[in-house]
Amino acid sequence: MRKLLLFLIIIIVGIVFITRLFYLQVYSNEAYNIYEDNAIRKVFHYPKRGYVYDRNGKLLVANQPSYDVMIIPREVEPLDTLEFCTLLKISKEDFLKTYKKSYNYSPRLPSVFLAHLSKEDYAYLSEKMRKYEGFYIQKRSLRDYQTTIGANVLGFIAEANQKIINDDPFYKMGDLIGKQGIELSYENDLRGIKGVKFIQKDRFNRDLGPYKDGAFDTIPKAGKDITITIDSELQAYGELLMQNKRGGIVAIEPSTGEILTLVSAPTYNPNLLVGRKRSKNYTRLYNDTINRPLIDRGLLRMYEPGSPFKALIALTALQEGVINLNTTIFCRHFYNYGGKKPMACHCGGGKRDLIKAITHSCNSYFANAYRKTIDKYDDANHAMDVWSNHIKSFGFGNYLGYDLAIGKKGNIPDGAFYDKWYPDFKWRATTTISNAIGQGEILVTPIQLANMTAAIANRGYYYTPHIIKNIEGQEIDVKYTTPNKTTIDKRHFEPVIQGLFDVYDKGGTAWFLKVPEIDVVGKTGTAENFTTIDGVRTQLTDHSIFVAFAPKDNPKIALAIFVENGYYGARWAGRIASLMIEKYLKGEITLKHMEKLVLEKSLEEEYAKPYSGKPFTINQ
Amino acid sequence: MSLNRNRNFKFDWISIILFLLLVGFGWLNIFSASLSGEVTSYFDFSQPYGKQLVFIIFTFALIILVFSLEAKFYERFASIIYLASILSLIGLFLFGKTVSGATSWYTIGSMTIQPSEFAKVATALAVAKYISDLQTNIKSIKDQLKTVLIISIPAILILLQNDAGSTIVYAAFFFVFYREGIPQVYLFIGFALLVIGVSSLKFSALPTSIVVSILIFIHYFFIKKKRKSILNPIATVIACVILSFGVQFFYTSILQPHQQDRISLWLRLEKDPEKLEQLKKTILYNLHESEKAISSGGITGKGFLEGTRTIGKFVPEQHTDYIFSTVGEEWGFLGSTFVVVLFVLLIIRILYLAELQKSQFSRVFGYSVASILFFHFMINIGMVMGLIPTVGIPLPFFSYGGSGLWGFTLLLFIFIKLDSNRINEW
Numbered sequence A: 001m002r003k004l005l006l007f008l009i010i011i012i013v014g015i016v017f018i019t020r021l022f023y024l025q026v027y028s029n030e031a032y033n034i035y036e037d038n039a040i041r042k043v044f045h046y047p048k049r050g051y052v053y054d055r056n057g058k059l060l061v062a063n064q065p066s067y068d069v070m071i072i073p074r075e076v077e078p079l080d081t082l083e084f085c086t087l088l089k090i091s092k093e094d095f096l097k098t099y100k101k102s103y104n105y106s107p108r109l110p111s112v113f114l115a116h117l118s119k120e121d122y123a124y125l126s127e128k129m130r131k132y133e134g135f136y137i138q139k140r141s142l143r144d145y146q147t148t149i150g151a152n153v154l155g156f157i158a159e160a161n162q163k164i165i166n167d168d169p170f171y172k173m174g175d176l177i178g179k180q181g182i183e184l185s186y187e188n189d190l191r192g193i194k195g196v197k198f199i200q201k202d203r204f205n206r207d208l209g210p211y212k213d214g215a216f217d218t219i220p221k222a223g224k225d226i227t228i229t230i231d232s233e234l235q236a237y238g239e240l241l242m243q244n245k246r247g248g249i250v251a252i253e254p255s256t257g258e259i260l261t262l263v264s265a266p267t268y269n270p271n272l273l274v275g276r277k278r279s280k281n282y283t284r285l286y287n288d289t290i291n292r293p294l295i296d297r298g299l300l301r302m303y304e305p306g307s308p309f310k311a312l313i314a315l316t317a318l319q320e321g322v323i324n325l326n327t328t329i330f331c332r333h334f335y336n337y338g339g340k341k342p343m344a345c346h347c348g349g350g351k352r353d354l355i356k357a358i359t360h361s362c363n364s365y366f367a368n369a370y371r372k373t374i375d376k377y378d379d380a381n382h383a384m385d386v387w388s389n390h391i392k393s394f395g396f397g398n399y400l401g402y403d404l405a406i407g408k409k410g411n412i413p414d415g416a417f418y419d420k421w422y423p424d425f426k427w428r429a430t431t432t433i434s435n436a437i438g439q440g441e442i443l444v445t446p447i448q449l450a451n452m453t454a455a456i457a458n459r460g461y462y463y464t465p466h467i468i469k470n471i472e473g474q475e476i477d478v479k480y481t482t483p484n485k486t487t488i489d490k491r492h493f494e495p496v497i498q499g500l501f502d503v504y505d506k507g508g509t510a511w512f513l514k515v516p517e518i519d520v521v522g523k524t525g526t527a528e529n530f531t532t533i534d535g536v537r538t539q540l541t542d543h544s545i546f547v548a549f550a551p552k553d554n555p556k557i558a559l560a561i562f563v564e565n566g567y568y569g570a571r572w573a574g575r576i577a578s579l580m581i582e583k584y585l586k587g588e589i590t591l592k593h594m595e596k597l598v599l600e601k602s603l604e605e606e607y608a609k610p611y612s613g614k615p616f617t618i619n620q
Numbered sequence B: 001m002s003l004n005r006n007r008n009f010k011f012d013w014i015s016i017i018l019f020l021l022l023v024g025f026g027w028l029n030i031f032s033a034s035l036s037g038e039v040t041s042y043f044d045f046s047q048p049y050g051k052q053l054v055f056i057i058f059t060f061a062l063i064i065l066v067f068s069l070e071a072k073f074y075e076r077f078a079s080i081i082y083l084a085s086i087l088s089l090i091g092l093f094l095f096g097k098t099v100s101g102a103t104s105w106y107t108i109g110s111m112t113i114q115p116s117e118f119a120k121v122a123t124a125l126a127v128a129k130y131i132s133d134l135q136t137n138i139k140s141i142k143d144q145l146k147t148v149l150i151i152s153i154p155a156i157l158i159l160l161q162n163d164a165g166s167t168i169v170y171a172a173f174f175f176v177f178y179r180e181g182i183p184q185v186y187l188f189i190g191f192a193l194l195v196i197g198v199s200s201l202k203f204s205a206l207p208t209s210i211v212v213s214i215l216i217f218i219h220y221f222f223i224k225k226k227r228k229s230i231l232n233p234i235a236t237v238i239a240c241v242i243l244s245f246g247v248q249f250f251y252t253s254i255l256q257p258h259q260q261d262r263i264s265l266w267l268r269l270e271k272d273p274e275k276l277e278q279l280k281k282t283i284l285y286n287l288h289e290s291e292k293a294i295s296s297g298g299i300t301g302k303g304f305l306e307g308t309r310t311i312g313k314f315v316p317e318q319h320t321d322y323i324f325s326t327v328g329e330e331w332g333f334l335g336s337t338f339v340v341v342l343f344v345l346l347i348i349r350i351l352y353l354a355e356l357q358k359s360q361f362s363r364v365f366g367y368s369v370a371s372i373l374f375f376h377f378m379i380n381i382g383m384v385m386g387l388i389p390t391v392g393i394p395l396p397f398f399s400y401g402g403s404g405l406w407g408f409t410l411l412l413f414i415f416i417k418l419d420s421n422r423i424n425e426w
Helices: A002-027 A081-088 A092-105 A119-131 A162-167 A181-185 A232-241 A275-287 A307-320 A354-360 A363-375 A380-392 A415-421 A429-437 A446-457 A490-504 A570-586 A592-600 A604-612 B013-034 B048-068 B071-076 B078-095 B115-132 B141-160 B164-180 B184-203 B205-223 B231-254 B257-266 B273-281 B283-296 B323-356 B360-384 B402-420
Strands: A040-045 A059-071 A111-117 A135-145 A157-159 A176-178 A195-201 A207-210 A226-228 A247-253 A258-265 A329-331 A350-352 A461-463 A468-471 A483-485 A521-533 A536-550 A557-563 B097-099 B102-108 B111-113
Touching: A002 B164, A002 B283, A002 B323, A002 B360, A059 A092, A059 A119, A081 A092, A081 A119, A092 A111, A111 A119, A111 A135, A111 A275, A119 A135, A176 A181, A232 A247, A232 A258, A232 A570, A232 A592, A247 A446, A247 A570, A307 A354, A307 A363, A307 A380, A307 A429, A307 A446, A307 A490, A307 A521, A307 A536, A329 A363, A350 A354, A354 A363, A354 A490, A363 A380, A363 A429, A380 A415, A380 A429, A446 A461, A446 A490, A446 A536, A446 A557, A490 A521, A521 A570, A536 A570, A536 A604, A557 A570, A570 A592, B013 B048, B013 B323, B013 B402, B048 B402, B071 B078, B071 B115, B071 B402, B078 B102, B078 B115, B078 B141, B102 B115, B111 B402, B115 B141, B115 B164, B115 B360, B115 B402, B141 B164, B164 B184, B164 B360, B184 B205, B184 B231, B205 B231, B231 B257, B283 B323, B283 B360, B323 B360, B323 B402, B360 B402
Parallel strands: none
Antiparallel strands: A040 A195, A059 A111, A059 A135, A157 A176, A195 A207, A226 A468, A247 A258, A247 A557, A329 A350, A461 A483, A521 A536, A536 A557, B097 B102, B102 B111
């Protein structure tokens, strides 16, 4: 026993030591991560974020340097807080609050203490910063907009939030990430790759030189420049025309699906969301619930399309063979389908064939055509599905698949939809007759309607609309270069287009909107709309809607325009369409009088009506 | 008998190989821990690694000297060596140099010598000499007191020079005495002292006293069969209570603040967050950095000269007391375990050889060597890994420092010399 005591103790101590080593080095040791090693200083070099050019090569978005004060909480030594706060122009409460937030994020990783110093502040601070252990200045690049237009398309970048940082190791606290528009859609191309230098530190936080002679250092890789399909001049003109109005303009090049303009009004200046004032401005824009400038109306607003939809009713009826060019009806200013009240028609009445019906937007004719389409099959449910599939082949009723991250499906009813709607009732064509004139259960977004126009312009197919034209010579996604065929045969398009062309003729609904020397094909639309004021459903002035493409042969531009509460289709939307077409195809405006009228018209008074608290009249 | 039984070549090669491995590996780590900038010469005397290399070369001269002397020399001259060592310790009060609070060094030119490192050798020789004396009976109280006196003189001198760490090592002789036959009760008392001492600090003296008293009385009244006088348990209780309050008094009134802090951290006594925060930046900082360096090594380590925390000199005193953290960071779990195993093997080898000795002097000395090395090994690595309170003593053969290296070399090689001579011991 006496001989064994020390021997045993030695063995036990040996085992305890090895166990402790195992615990420290194997069990509780996470895989070595150089980013977590506080013996190594990480100096990030942010790459140039890719520039954005418009389709004509005009620079829209560039970069400007920005300087952030960074903090590594654990390395902060006691400091003269008062002096420090004075330097940074912050209050002591801010100091403590930010310090705590950074500490909670990570005591050993850098986070942003104060973002976006001005250049003057940077020059002054960069000398003084050495005095404060644990703080340093990080250079980044911010966006520098060369334009004031297209905020809804260009989007913006902002600091990556905690969730993004947790999900994607690429992003560190304080990194910027695209949040909307093309900044979001093409983040991976635009962002480039951060460069990092690893520097060995000693415990006094002094640099000893590159870690392993820079073997792990990487150089920053610049982000790719991208070219977008937007024509910035047309976009600017569209935004100008839409001043003091609400709504959207979507213009697409039918032969490619390229989005030429995507105007949403009201909008904002993209420069507002850059730099130190960013969050203040963002909050202001976000909280503007009346104008809602952050909502892209071209992509997000769903409307009843109204009369432009009649073109599709005609096409489906032709495709189903229930009407032909010789089918006529006699319009008596209404269409009696057996309901409580007949459907009114404002076409002027008389004998209507297909082309005339389109030109005069005859409700009776299309109610009849729709009814025939649905009544072709004994089973209304099946008939509805057939009809619905034709409509959906134009890109309605689902996300279009364009390369902007926001959108709405819209709604195109099918058999199942009405079975659910009328569970105990045998619904028929007449039950859903409103669909015939683009109302009822149909909801579309402006970009869907523009896409429909492009499909008609192409006589039966469309390319998925997209905003990307080119990423440094790289091919764009094949889905944007593959045509999507509609279910309508090509031969049915010509008569419909003829009818739409005659809209601009004498007697058509847009006869006063003719563009000199250009064959424009278009259709007016007017959609009733309602709001709720003090719990009472109240009708507001109709939305003014217009779709058009031009020229008639070999079309270069297809448009959909919504002007909220603009009254009848030709009034504002139609005028804007003519101006946009002339601007795009001729590069100059000869319709000076029309331009003046549009520019001077403000609908603010109209928009103020529901908020005025007084009774008001509509459709004046 | 064959050639290798030649009296000049019977040295225990296993011990010598283990020694060489430790010294060699130790130097590599000192090199890494003290490296800064370019290496001009491995013998660069302005750098710790250069100095240590010179020390190591001198060590071989020392070994040759130790081997060339008659084995009997150490036994015969033990008393004189001991006296000389005591004198060298006393001399420190007059000529000593103070480094970080401890007056433990003589300065000779650019060199410093720490006599306390050699005093261990002298004390081990003296203890061996005294116990092996035919007149000494370790079971008698008088001789026990005399032996304790032999180790107390250097221990107290060193304590007075403010080097508490080195003093604690003298407790290692307890194992020697125990092996040589002091009564079992001392082991029990020693253990009880430890338990009562620690619990008095952790739970404070009064509750400890009460619990201990109750236990003693329960033992007396309910468990013990033959009851002797009631005075026995009462005396024990009184002793325990005195001990308990004594320890508390010692902790609060005699220990210096930095020593208190170390113990309070180890026992988690400190609750005041501000004070803890301050401790984290001082004492705990070393420990934290050391643990972190070891931990960051992982299984295989970051590689020789690749330890980021070693390069950045994050662990203070890394080439001396905290040298093991370099091993941990650069050589990982495998390297650290290797070092622990080397030490365990060496100490057990010495223990084994000690038991083989026919002369009691050699055996007691061997036992002393094993105990002293073990204490250093246990306290140093235990401290670096945060298992026991911070005590500043070197890791034998590993830590930077000439005196320490030579002191441990003398201990080991005098014993190897004695061992080599064992067949002549009749």
